[in-house]
Amino acid sequence: MAESKPVVSKVEMPLKRGVIRIEDGETSQGHDKRVIPIDQEAQKQSGSSREERIKMFKEENGVRISKTPKIQKVIFLLRDHKEFVKYYEPRVVSLGPIHHGNEKYQLAETFKRKLAKVFVDSSGKTIEEICKAVDGKIKELRECFEEEVTKKYNDVDLAWILVIDGCAILQYIDLAINDKFKDFGIKNDSVAFCQQDLFLLENQVPYRLLELLMSSSPKPVEDALRKSVEKFIKRNHHMVLMDKSPDSESGKHPTHLLDLLRSSLLGNAKENGKTEGNLPTNQEARVRSSDSQSCRTVQEIKAAGIHVKRSKANSLRNISFSRKLNRLLGVLSLPPLIVDDSTGPKLLNLIAHEMCLDFDNDFGISSYVSFLDSLIDQANDVKELRKAHVLFNFLGSDEEVAKLFNEIGTDLVPDLDEYKHVRTQIQEYYNKKWGKWLGEFVHNHFSSPWTVLAFLGALLALALSATQTWYAVDSPPGPCDKFCDKFNQNL
Incomplete structure (x- = not known):
């Protein structure tokens, strides 16, 4: 039996006269490895290396900015906060390709397939027909993700992940709005944790996928699903709903559910x-x-x-x-x-x-x-x-x-x-x-009813005192005063 090799986080490899250290870390987009050249002087001595660098420098386009960002991992600046890193990872269910295959989420896979089957049955189409529709858009859907996220999946595997997860999400939302989880044996604690997992950045699927799946259902079912999504987003506002809720920014299509929640919270x-x-x-x-x-x-x-x-x-x-x-x-x-x-x-x-x-x-x-x-x-x-x-x-x-x-x-x-x-x-x-x-x-x-009463009482006492003083000093003559004056005159 071959002896298993220990897993190391740092590997040193010779390169010409220098060394490159490969260490675990995160790029600005996630948990990728970064390569750090150690012997910079050795590489500078190579003319061809500099030419290649100059060529790469001229071809570099920089970070592309768009109004529809790609689904990606949480930026490392936020993951460095040890107290918050737990809030970026799913608790019970993985959705999309980023956390797919993680063993601790395998229990939820059964529930996802169960919900997806209910959605497919209510759509009036077969799973083969839905997969075929997603296969036709797989290139467009793949472009909704950062390349690093989906590169390990071929088109067939990625399409299957998106079909199951997309159908499960829509069915979950419909059950949440209509309060029918008990009919499927799903407990309240699982419902609460799943709802939180739906709004994680690393747990998103393209909203284009959800629209494609909704449109695969008959018109009455499609309309009901769209209304369910709208109500579900409002339910997660964490705001006291009044007569009118904020509208999403006009002319913009959401990237995913989290993006839809954001635009709904902010309004126009x-x-x-x-x-x-x-x-x-x-x-x-x-x-x-x-x-x-x-x-x-x-x-x-x-x-x-x-x-x-x-x-x-x-x-x-x-x-x-x-x-x-x-x-x-x-x-x-x-x-x-x-x-x-x-x-x-x-x-x-x-x-x-x-x-x-x-x-x-x-x-x-x-x-x-x-x-x-x-x-x-x-x-x-x-x-x-x-x-x-x-x-x-x-x-x-x-x-x-x-x-x-x-x-x-x-x-x-x-x-x-x-x-x-x-x-x-x-x-x-x-x-x-x-x-x-x-x-x-x-x-x-005026900070409390008692201070108001005390203040009014003080004003009343002051008014009575002032009135009493005025009558004592400058009160008009009365019948008694006239009688006393006459009596004094007779004396």
Whole structure:
């Protein structure tokens, strides 16, 4: 029996007079190996090597930026955070080619095939017909992934992975909307973990695939599936749904479900407005001088007389500052957000999606999280947001929510123009002393019903005391006073 060779993470190989060390690591797109030349001087002495390098340098096109990024692994900058790396990997089910074949997800493969079979039966077509339709689009679907992700799969294997996973996803969404998991023996805990896995960046399949599979069903079934997807995305907003939900950015087709969730959360940038264009002309010049000012915490702005309230529209972009009572009272309006166990993973994967090198975007989610992180520093900040019905805490203590946003907000690079006008107006209001005096007055006398009653009682006592003093000093003569005057005269 041959002796097994130990697995090593570093291998040294001779190259001419130098050495190349191959070590485990991650490229900007995932867990690939990077090759590091050690003896740089030996390679410089080779004329042909330099010519090859010059040729490669001239042919280099750089990173291609597009509005439809490819499905890829989480960038290594985010994976370096040891606390968050677990949020980028599936918990129970792998979808797509990135984690396919991992042994710890084999149990879920049975459920995927079961769900896929139900979908195929309801479509009125055979599995062979659906595979044939996907085979015809496999080149287009392969281009939706980064090349490194799919290179180990041939077209037949990749098509089979996409068919099973795509059908299972659509059937899962339909069961979730119609609450029929019990009919298939799927427990609630598996449902919750699978739902979280559906919105991982590394667990995505092309939305073109889902559209192709939906269109393979009869028209009534197709319409029902599309409505189910729409409702499922709204259910995962983690926002308090009101009369109108934000529409996706017009004219854009989603790359995958995570991208569809992002665009639905942010809505249309043009409708919500974002930068100095919303400011009055006399404030535009002040924006530049206030760029360095960071947004204050909730407790600080409250002490300055700024009230926080829940905005009416369901869009993460819908953050605004206004003044009321003849510009004496400042009001910061924030969109409502539900915080639970899945909020962190969703936000982290949405941020990872925005940080993909080939995705040209405005960092809407990153900017929102960064702004919220600037407002939240301690548990009392979370408490104030809860009282204003902006945050709904289903995670645990207020300390846990504050810790979550402080950790997620670390090392983010938001779009500085996104909430510049809001930050500037808050800073201007904060700098005025009368705002702080007004804030302290309101906080001391109107923060609770008891302080209001105490304040009104003090006013009433003061009024009665003043009235009593006035009657004692300057009261009009009465009948008794006249009688006393006459009696004194007779004496």
